Amino acid sequence: MGTDQDSGEFVREALGVAERITADGSSPWPVEAGRYRLVGARACPWANRVIITRRLLGLEDAISMGIAGPLHDERSWRFHLDPGNVDPVLGIEYLREAYEKAVPGYDEGVTVPAMVEVASGKVVTNEYALLERDLSTQWRGLHRDGAPDLWTDPEAIDEIGKGIFHDVNNGVYKCGFASSQRAYDRAYDALWSRMDELSEHLSTRRYLVGDSITQADIRLWVTLVRFDAAYHGHFKANRHKLTELPVLWAYARDLFQTPGFGDTIDFEQVKQHYYGVHASVNPTGIVPKGPDTAGWTTAHGREELGGRPFGDGTPPGPPPESERVPAVG
Template sequence: MEREQGSGEFVREPLGVAGRITAEESAPWPVAPGRYRLVGARACPWANRVIITRRLLGLEDAISLGIAGPLHDERSWRFHLDPGNVDPVLGIEYLREAYEKAVPGYDDGVTVPAMVDVASGKVATNDYAALERDLSTEWREFHRDGAPDLWPDAGEIDRIGEGIFDDVNNGVYKCGFAGTQDAYDRAYRALWDRLDALSGHLSDRRYLVGDTITQADIRLWVTLVRFDAAYHGHFKANRHKLTELPVLWAYARDLFQTPGFGDTIDFEQVKQHYYGVHTSINPTGIVPDGPDPSGWLTPHGRDELGGRPFGDGTPPGPPPGNERVPPLT
């Protein structure tokens, strides 16, 4: 998933199967309900972006969801939560098997999310950014009634999203996997400068772009929701906890309590993955018992800022029974 340059800076490896699934019938991978299985993991923020998008747009019947467990080894993400350690639709134990079917001798990173063609067992694409955009555009015919418009201002969403990706989504990894003090210090400063700017931006508006939830909010939120459970301690992104940042904490709780967001999160799997897999950072593999997640359900007060979460659309219904996560207690 990552490597270090001579500077000690974390660099995310290129995607290994960056295809597209489009509405063109002649496309190598055409849109077709029931053809593909989205493989994600509750632990992974990149997968979470696409899982939330699928939920909000109501594509559960068109695209099935497979969940890899939080633990994996050098062979890749593994379906160790499923009976017999095998995905019930794809019939594989390790996600690498689907990558190797797509690219014989595949030797790049095995990542989630991955959209897998069920019939052939091949990964069609693991390009999370293209997937979240294409689910909104190329799959429009199969959206639920009342699906929100997640791209009302694509230019502004991409502009703000670029900074979120560089300094926040990827920024916490740059802190955690830095190979030198200088590399860590640069990443740490960029992360907190960006979070401070985002806090200021959100101090008088409910959402990042316009008055509705957009893809920009999804991109930021998947890092915020994992911040105290993993990034603050495990990745040394520890100037403050999220719970100590009034604006961002309220913003994150607002979205957590919005259908399609909090109902995709399993904090135990998040901690099991980060603390259990990254042995170079946490060699003992000990998973912390805290923090207490019950605060995510406390009042946030953000509705006083106005806004219409789903615009002219409606909230999604409850997730399918086999996709539900444990409730917070």
């Protein structure tokens, strides 16, 4: 992450290892069950997008998952929740080690999600947007029976996804890391203009594109679910709390209660990361006790809008025991 010195605007770093894993031989990395390990973090929305996609498609047996803890330092994400502070499969303490195996002398950002080849310990890709698309397309042969189609209308999904990325997903970061009032004001206005637009869009339809969950919903939801816990206060995105926005709050609860979404969220790790790592924003490192999360399991009423969450598919089963998160409330 960085800030433009002239404008004070937040600038997201380029992704450092943007290879692809394909089934058609178009890359050096073939689709193969058990070959790769997805490294994510419960705190990170970008990783959460891929974690949800993997859950919905039923790829848990084909792609194992390691979870970096919420706290890290300049050396990168660290496996401090695992015994001995070491990922049990990759045998590393810091994710940077896998990046350096792939690119000796690596000096770009160390981010999650990252797909790592288990045998070599090398990061194959940290390109989250392409990875989530490839999980739906290149990995189709390993999907569970009943896996949903998350790309029912790729053009519409990408079109609405652009605005979500720039103004919402990245927009909250632009608010939080702005170093000038002008940059903050511009990001804040763009965020809330887009949130109002999305609220209007969702007031008469259950999902963003079509009548079932698509990748567009995953992209928006990972920011909404963290909004009150982190972005409203920590990033000064504070016109309203999510709980004060009737349409988006109901939409977010609907998805939270859908298998594959809420069962990937650990609110404590979200707060520990944002308030504990961003010293420039929260120099004391104090982590707030709130907000109350009990509301996430209350009735949302979105069923009245119709729609079929998984289209012609079926819900995923429960997450593996090792991947379960604490219940809310």
